[in-house]
Amino acid sequence: MAERPRARRETVRLLFLIAPSLFWLLVFFLFPLLLVFAISFGQRGTYGGVRWDLTLENYVRFFDPLYLRIFGRTFSIALTTTFLCLLIGYPLAYFIATRPARWRNGLVLLLMIPFWTNFLIRTYAWLLILRDQGVINTFWTGPLHEFLVQIATALPLPLWEILLRATSQPLHLFGTDGAIIVGLVYGWLPDMVLPCYAAIERLDFSLVEAAQDLYANRFRSFTRVILPLTMPGIIAGSILVFIPSLGAYVTPDLLGGAKSIMLGNVIYSQFMSARDYPFGSAISFVLMAVMLVGTLVYFRMGAE
Amino acid sequence: MKGIRVIGLLVLVGSLTASLVACGGKGGGEEQALASELHVYNWSEYIDPQVYEDFEAEFGVRVIEDTFANNEELLAKLQAGAGGYDIIVPSDYMVAIMIEEGLLAELNHDNLPNLSNLDPKFANPPYDPGLVHCVPYLWGTTGIGYNMEVFEEPPDSWAYMFDPELASQYAGKFTMLNDMRETIGAALKYLGYSLNSTDEAELMEARDLLIQQKQWVYAYDAEQYEDLLSADETVMAHAWSGDIFMAAEEDERLWYAIPREGATIWADNLCIPTTAPSKYTAEVFINYLLRPDVAAKNSNYTWYASPNAAATEYIDAEILEEPAIYPPPDVMERLEWMEDLGDATPLWERIWTEVRAAATP
Numbered sequence: 001m002a003e004r005p006r007a008r009r010e011t012v013r014l015l016f017l018i019a020p021s022l023f024w025l026l027v028f029f030l031f032p033l034l035l036v037f038a039i040s041f042g043q044r045g046t047y048g049g050v051r052w053d054l055t056l057e058n059y060v061r062f063f064d065p066l067y068l069r070i071f072g073r074t075f076s077i078a079l080t081t082t083f084l085c086l087l088i089g090y091p092l093a094y095f096i097a098t099r100p101a102r103w104r105n106g107l108v109l110l111l112m113i114p115f116w117t118n119f120l121i122r123t124y125a126w127l128l129i130l131r132d133q134g135v136i137n138t139f140w141t142g143p144l145h146e147f148l149v150q151i152a153t154a155l156p157l158p159l160w161e162i163l164l165r166a167t168s169q170p171l172h173l174f175g176t177d178g179a180i181i182v183g184l185v186y187g188w189l190p191d192m193v194l195p196c197y198a199a200i201e202r203l204d205f206s207l208v209e210a211a212q213d214l215y216a217n218r219f220r221s222f223t224r225v226i227l228p229l230t231m232p233g234i235i236a237g238s239i240l241v242f243i244p245s246l247g248a249y250v251t252p253d254l255l256g257g258a259k260s261i262m263l264g265n266v267i268y269s270q271f272m273s274a275r276d277y278p279f280g281s282a283i284s285f286v287l288m289a290v291m292l293v294g295t296l297v298y299f300r301m302g303a304e
Numbered sequence: 305m306k307g308i309r310v311i312g313l314l315v316l317v318g319s320l321t322a323s324l325v326a327c328g329g330k331g332g333g334e335e336q337a338l339a340s341e342l343h344v345y346n347w348s349e350y351i352d353p354q355v356y357e358d359f360e361a362e363f364g365v366r367v368i369e370d371t372f373a374n375n376e377e378l379l380a381k382l383q384a385g386a387g388g389y390d391i392i393v394p395s396d397y398m399v400a401i402m403i404e405e406g407l408l409a410e411l412n413h414d415n416l417p418n419l420s421n422l423d424p425k426f427a428n429p430p431y432d433p434g435l436v437h438c439v440p441y442l443w444g445t446t447g448i449g450y451n452m453e454v455f456e457e458p459p460d461s462w463a464y465m466f467d468p469e470l471a472s473q474y475a476g477k478f479t480m481l482n483d484m485r486e487t488i489g490a491a492l493k494y495l496g497y498s499l500n501s502t503d504e505a506e507l508m509e510a511r512d513l514l515i516q517q518k519q520w521v522y523a524y525d526a527e528q529y530e531d532l533l534s535a536d537e538t539v540m541a542h543a544w545s546g547d548i549f550m551a552a553e554e555d556e557r558l559w560y561a562i563p564r565e566g567a568t569i570w571a572d573n574l575c576i577p578t579t580a581p582s583k584y585t586a587e588v589f590i591n592y593l594l595r596p597d598v599a600a601k602n603s604n605y606t607w608y609a610s611p612n613a614a615a616t617e618y619i620d621a622e623i624l625e626e627p628a629i630y631p632p633p634d635v636m637e638r639l640e641w642m643e644d645l646g647d648a649t650p651l652w653e654r655i656w657t658e659v660r661a662a663a664t665p
Contacts, residue, residue: 036607046646049383049405066654070661101608132476132522172476175523257484263659272376273484274653 030183030185033288040123040281050277058282067266076264077177078245082192085241086234088185089192093233096193097200114266115190122252126183128257130173137170175257183251191240199233200226235298243291329635339582342589345378345389347572349550352440352605359592365585373527374483382407387579390586393572395484397642399438400431402575404644408437409576413585418594429571438573439590442546442608444466445631445639446486446568448561449533449543449551458561459540465485466517475520478540479532482524484656485642486568489512490542493565499640502648507655514659524660533558546629549607560628566638571611595601 040058042050061067096107114122129135145167152160166301173179203226211221227234249264258265263283344351356367370389372378375398378482382392383405394402402408413419419439426440448459464470465478480487488500491510501507522538529541530551541548548560574587574593592598600618603610609629610619623629631639645652 066658131537133535258660259523266657269653274649278651
């Protein structure tokens, strides 16, 4: 008998403790999500707003080749971004993690400092670097071109002709998918580096030594020991980069010159210029479903 | 003793006048006191800051301004339930939508005696006949901004942007507005159709034209196209008139032309949302903005044309004589107001998505 009130007190205490996070999840996550889900089955009112005649049409519309193509492009841009982030981020994380302990925090701080600046401002900065009269092209058509002219007069070779012709015109970097990817990679790099760094720092390097004692060369000890042991960091980083890249819409507008459209832009225009909330909600939901599947796969892999 | 009596009399007369004035508005009852603050939700750089100060000095009302970037943002904010704004400044077609959505309060014309200063051309705009819900604030056109060093003659035709032979000469050197209504509208105008077309065949023609044009377009941009012009990144831009005139103050090479095929005429309007905390103060402010000298001050500051006829004598001559701001009558006739597309909006949106998703050769 004496146990019951204590058990109840325990339950009450537990409820009390989880109440804030429960409240948070309900109000800021579940409720908006349900709202989006509900709206995705409605129909567009003539002047915006939602008419509640339930329909599946918004989901059917998504399977129009036009939107599927945009989805495919979005997916491949996000995938490329994630891959490049990994390619740059992992070695960087490895470098930082293998420095003496007193250096590491400082190096991580150095990595983070540029990211205290607003994302939009950093994206604008890339605009100034990439555009036709930007930093890169000023160098490309200026000093580099003149340097090549001098070499060409001193040492005539057919190779110079090609390079001279190339540098006589600015490179078209702005307004391309490449520019979008550069912006995204730069924007989300820390999200890749930090989880990788955490995983590598925790790595027990005596295991690497053991592998090398057993005649594994450096490559083999990397692929068989280091890589598998730091995989959770790689996967966490990839998800952290992939998800925001999939939903990007400022970067394609600014660096892509809005000439290349991603799913985030389609959603934005559905809510803004088309005032078609139901269709916008349906696309958002499909996108969220894809992200959810990705995250579930991650947890499944983590469990194994 | 006598002094006190005089003061008493003055107080009595004063309060009588005050109550009379208060009753004068609308059958009494309604609160007609000025609020201490007025919240204005405006486009950025769209009013002479001096006007806010003068208003505060004269009426003791502090004006607090918040800014928005486009009409859609304004509508989305209001529909999402943002309250607290006394004055908003939507463009014409958005006024029509907001009236339809019941977001705008009806104006009490008794509080707006200066309405008579308006040019009769603006007394009955198609989006709000009789100015029941709004007062036109400034107006302008959407045309072509250009670099005068590159163009000897003003590019006063949409052909510079759409005709394959002409446009390809400026390949990678011009921007179009990242705005569904304006850019599809410009293509429709070039083809000789209405920029409010809902005809599918006409819209498909416009779509094909825009997809063909895309290979020559540097970017679709509505935020920094004037900077791109100034930085020699481009030589020509599909542009809102006022943006170019503002930029021209800093870069003398820039100017603006209204295409002869016709273009969008638009007006931004002073409205009061139904949720406004101080409607009466907002009306006093609108009436203040309608004063000839105040209206002229805002025109001189923004380089947009004023619908206020009485303001003409206070507006700088260089603004009045500029055909790109106050076009001659024959050009004026070919300008078209944007009207809401209603149920054709998703079709327009789809076309706009197709254009932006199209691969460039």
